[in-house]
């Protein structure tokens with residue numbers, strides 16, 4: 234493996250990295266996929282896949298083992314802070330699923346390996362060296378063994394707070410100060426086939442069935458953790474702010490310790506640098522309220538396959554030559570960005586209860602809202618927006634650090 238020149242070295246084997254690896258390897262490129270974790274690995278997430286994400290996964294041949302339990306989701310029940318609740322449903326046969334990230338992400342890594350990518354787990358990328366004709370990636374294994382790889386293209390798929398984006402000089406700042414706490418529970422009652430979102434005074438709570446009688450409980454809060462309070466106690470305190478869930482708590486068993494993650498809402502300055510592209514959360518993170526981060530991760534990987542693979546064939550990998558990927562992302566995600574801002578902005582307002590009563594009276598409008606946030610295939614809307622978007626101005630830092638510079642990725 235050492236000494237070989239990889240066509241693409243991908244840092245991060247979450248949905249974005251694994252999908253990009255599977256697609257590029259299937260085209261015959263020599264692909265190296267690196268992750269600091271060993272799969273299955275835990276990943277704090279609400280574990281809801283909307284129909285848009287599901288259809289891409291099916292398109293790329295995603296096939297989790299039959300033993301991987303999951304739960305079909307045919308819509309969303311939304312509960313406003315004053316208790317007004319309404320439901321929106323997908324149009325059959327559209328549906329989503331709830332599936333544990335350990336299962337989903339492991340199945341995607343296995344797909345990448347089956348398609349021919351070389352997967353190295355327990356390998357943390359520590360340094361980058363960007364040169365005119367290659368990228369040198371330095372890594373260390375869990376056993377402190379130093380490894381060096383050379384690739385023609387680097388794909389940063391290392392998730393929220395991406396070190397690769399930081400070191401390429403492309404990282405943006407978090408837009409939301411919220412953090413999330415996530416666990417799995419037994420004993421929570423949900424309406425058949427529906428996931429739930431409960432809005433609270435300073436955040437929201439998501440409940441998604443993930444199969445095997447388990448419900449994913451993900452609470453997002455803007456209130457800071459009281460000094461010295463253990464995470465479990467804080468989780469319980471925040472949950473008690475949601476009356477419908479609080480009533481069920483005596484019957485509920487959490488099957489593992491909660492995990493915390495945040496803050497969110499990061500969008501990089503540009504997903505493109507010399508011989509490097511970013512994808513998934515490393516490129517852009519959406520507020521989990523509109524879900525579909527996994528959709529953005531796998532759709533972004535498809536865009537790499539479409540826009541970057543041709544550049545890779547010709548070894549035409551300068552910022553300008555890769556800019557088709559940036560334009561394709563803008564076209565693909567313009568609608569989603571607007572929907573996220575409108576939904577997150579509206580849900581925070583005390584008057585959301587008035588809207589909730591409207592949606593309760595108008596089930597067709599509620600279905601549309603849920604399809605819009607969960608489906609994410611905002612095709613027509615995106616096309617109109619992309620025609621009206623101003624031409625992208627040059628982005629400071631887009632060229633990344635001076636070529637030949639060493640970028641230290643570790644903390």
Ligand SMILES: Cc1cc2nc3c(=O)[nH]c(=O)nc-3n(C[C@H](O)[C@H](O)[C@H](O)COP(=O)(O)OP(=O)(O)OC[C@H]3O[C@@H](n4cnc5c(N)ncnc54)[C@H](O)[C@@H]3O)c2cc1C
Nearest residue numbers: 245247248249269279280281358392413513514525526527
């Ligand atoms: C609370 C919460 C709830 C969410 N709920 C949903 C939901 O219900 N539905 C949905 O679609 N999305 C949801 N999301 C978003 C979703 O989790 C992300 O959008 C998705 O995981 C992005 O995938 P990714 O591959 O970009 O990154 P990740 O899944 O984060 O994968 C990144 C990988 O990079 C690896 N890595 C990082 N640094 C290095 C390094 N230096 N060297 C080697 N490897 C490295 C990590 O180990 C990790 O495996 C939620 C997010 C949060 C925070």
